[in-house]
Amino acid sequence: MSGTEKHDHEIVVIGAGIIGISIAAFLAEAGHKILVIDRSGICEETSSGNAAALAFSDILPLASKGVLAKLPGWLLDPLGPFTIRPSYLPKLVPWLYRFWRASGEGPQANSLLAQAAMMQLAETEMLSLMERAGVSSMLREDGSLELYESEAELKAAQPGWDAREKAGIAYWHIRGKELAEYQPGLSSRFIVGSFVPDWRTVSDPKLLGQALWAYAERAGARFMRGKVESLAASEGKTAIRLADGRMISADKLVVAAGAWSHHLARQCGDAIPLETERGYNTTLPVDSFDLKRQLIFGGHGFVMTPLETGIRVGGAVEFGGLDLAPNFARSQAMLKTAAKFLPGLKTEGGRQWMGYRPSLPDSLPAIGRAKDLPNVFYAFGHGHLGLTQSAATGRLIRDLLTGQTPAIDLKPFNPQRF
Template sequence: METKPRIVVLGGGIVGLCVAWHLARRGLAPLVLDAARPHAATTGNAGAISHGSVAPLAMPGVLRQVPQMLMDPAGALHIPARYWLRAVPWLARFVLSAQRPKVEAAAAALGSLLFSAPERHREILLAEGATDLIREQGQMYLYRDDAQMAKDAAGLELRRRHGLRMEVLDRAGLAALEPAVAPAYTRAVFLPDHGSCVNPARLARVVADGVRRMGGEIRGGEARRILLDGRRVRGVATEAADVPADIVVLAAGAWSARLLAPLGIQVPLETQRGYHMMLPAAGVTPGRILSPADRKVFISPMEDGLRVAGSVEIAGLDAPPNETRARLLLGDLRAVFPEVNTDGATSWMGHRPCLPDSVPCLGPLKTWDGIWCAFGHGHLGVTGSAPTGAVLAQAIAGDNPNFDFAPFSAERF
């Protein structure tokens, strides 16, 4: 009788859980090691499911806005002075990634992964009886005028070329869908096929319950290093004990690069620390996720209130949350909804695992047998989690997922 491989998934965030869910559905009984880090990105994100978001962050138009954002203490991008020297190498790679051929290649790779995201999320939630977690009312980008919309033209056109359906609205069209939006916003781009998750924390719990139901295990534990026998993985060392494994899936989010470095694989993984403010009684409920282009935030209706999420703070994994950055989000929210009630608002900070080209690391390592990558989804962790789980589990099981892992290789750097 053929023995099933011992599969250990490092990371209990939404990406690792979706990989484990698909492995468990195939009868492979994975073990998920969850370090339960307090600032993992899974629970506090904006909840966007944006399968058409194929434009990488490093777009030429975005780069022209970076100096202005850095000079503005309340801007969407912040790098503390103490972290500048450490951030420079990543920023240099980010700038180089904005070259047109690299942008096109990144968009093609992201499109190949994300196009099936809505169906893959429905697949999991239908099986778990939790389809109420998904709201399919589209998303909307808000603009003050045509000139502001023109700044996003390259990214919007790239998305359109990759099949994203969008509708350009004037003020009347905008107000018909979102009448409470401030009159200063006179234009919008409506993405009817995008959706959102109304509770990312509950989404993670539902997927985790499914893993257990199908024979997988989720255990608390922090991976300290990957154990090897020659060029092949043999297990994982945790703070408590060694865990044997024939296959290790590295899905530890922003902490993943630390486990690859001892293997001689240097991945330029940076945390773009994001914040949210959660309002339990905002007094306004948009029908869908809204994103004001001048504010670079997402305003998300959740099942337990209104969430405004955003900000990019490059400050590493170890610095404590910056409450000032979180409170700035309330000003962004008031720009869209001037009469919003912020009483009882609570803050959160999480680590987005970001790579300079916005393309996650997926698939097997070439230089070490039995190690698979599933990290670096950046601002698209929820979106990319379900399709990542499907293609990785299929490949690990020995089936052909009809998916090209080459553009996602961790060794491409």
């Protein structure tokens, strides 16, 4: 395919991260002809470096996790859990206002209910997809352990645990010597932990994404490398222009381009307030520590995950958009703190990484039709939960494109809700 020659396709998916891969798998299974376009490759960007959690119990919107109360102190620390690049603050103000509005009692309760429904679907669909794809061996069911340095810190977090319990999510608190049984070598500064037995992780998110793509490819999905430059209506279809001049025509189009999706949505008549939470991590060699399960240091904004490919130390939130250079001092700061929390941790030989989490103010993704191009559908804005909600999103997009009743109510995820 070269020049301005035009090629027709049934369904085109823009984005080969875990969301686009899952959509392709569901649609290819249903017998549809799928072309996935991505500028880099299969699971090469943000989806490759996440914390590997299938966080089905993480139903609390970001604005409800005590973030607003902690925000002033965090913003004073450029290497803290939640920071804003000073040069980016003016651009971020409208998003922060919506984020504040989403923290109100009513909006927060609505987001929690929608997220709980999404997570129930996500768990069912992901476990089923992994089984159909023959990759269930990549699933780890060790639970997670969230750690606190005081009873007061746990008390502040308790409303969130109460909300999870109300949603049917099992957990229990552990103290004293029992903490050492769940994670040997933990610093004595942690006096209590919350264990979620049904929390799952995967052996490596990039390898899982590539394995799910191999399954989609066996079902007939195809991949094309290219950067999408513009979208437009054309004779009842959607015309896609790539940066190198190639033209593609799609009967139906799905925008699943992560943190870049709002640029394409704007061409379809939708001004969607998508922002970029830049996340950092360091992946240490496998023998750096005997980590039993994912550890969550909520008060410090990062997690540690045992992977097939190493020990991943990462998280935190930095608002800085898509263009500013990475600040890998953030990765180093998390690693230094992790060494205090696990005194035996070997911190040498790590690989640093930064990714772009596509986040909407109410912590819910945009799933639905475009305003001005009825053949275009959106599937983006999953924030920290892209891997977790990927199979559910694949199922929902399949439902929409094939005219079936969606598995859950999509009103809370309406792209035009803002």
